[in-house]
Amino acid sequence: MTDSPARRRPRRTPTGRPALDVILADLAGADIDLEERVVGREQIYRGRYMTLEKDAIVRPDGSESSRDIVVHPGAVVIAPLDADGRLLLVTQYRLAGGGALLELPAGTLDVHDGVIEDPEPAAHRELEEETGHRAGKLERIGGFFSAPGFLTEYLTLFMATDLRPAGHDRLSPDEDERIRLVRLDWREAVAAVEAGVIEDAKSVAGILILARRLEAADR
Numbered sequence: 001m002t003d004s005p006a007r008r009r010p011r012r013t014p015t016g017r018p019a020l021d022v023i024l025a026d027l028a029g030a031d032i033d034l035e036e037r038v039v040g041r042e043q044i045y046r047g048r049y050m051t052l053e054k055d056a057i058v059r060p061d062g063s064e065s066s067r068d069i070v071v072h073p074g075a076v077v078i079a080p081l082d083a084d085g086r087l088l089l090v091t092q093y094r095l096a097g098g099g100a101l102l103e104l105p106a107g108t109l110d111v112h113d114g115v116i117e118d119p120e121p122a123a124h125r126e127l128e129e130e131t132g133h134r135a136g137k138l139e140r141i142g143g144f145f146s147a148p149g150f151l152t153e154y155l156t157l158f159m160a161t162d163l164r165p166a167g168h169d170r171l172s173p174d175e176d177e178r179i180r181l182v183r184l185d186w187r188e189a190v191a192a193v194e195a196g197v198i199e200d201a202k203s204v205a206g207i208l209i210l211a212r213r214l215e216a217a218d219r
Helices: 018-033 117-130 186-194 202-218
Strands: 035-048 051-058 063-071 075-080 084-095 099-103 104-108 133-145 152-167 180-185
Touching: 035 084, 063 186, 075 084, 075 117, 075 133, 075 202, 084 117, 084 133, 084 186, 084 202, 099 202, 117 133, 133 202, 152 202, 180 186
Parallel strands: 075 152
Antiparallel strands: 035 051, 051 063, 075 104, 084 099, 084 180, 133 152
């Protein structure tokens, strides 16, 4: 059975830090010991950029079950930091969340002829569309699955610096997006996460990863 390229596996790249590499080795062992082997697959629904599939699985002990999986091509999330140490955030209405949320800019990877877009050009595009700015420097600083219990989406996190307005030829947001730009000192963004003001998971993770990096750089 051929997997979609959107069905990715966890990263198992050694870190060079002994304690963490022990954890990675244990996870690699668990990949084998706890594997749920897919023996059948049925497509339930196909949408614009994601599909719902039902996988029939067999556990290591021989028991059988099924898993409903939303197959998503992945996405990027960007932490744009201006020269004054402020994050460029966006406010948009999220129907599934029941209201407007304050978030880091983000977007889904494009898929053309079955090939998934590389994250870096997607990050440049989404930054410009959602904030009206371009980045002189874009650096990958992390990545994470958003909801691996049922969703294949993996988000690659970038820090964007050396920001400048895009100008008259700016890429515009998608037709169905209504976005407000918000600038917030990165420390205040951390406080907003801790106070529950920012509730979007990718933004919570991205802001805290960025903050840890900035704090380490100040030492």
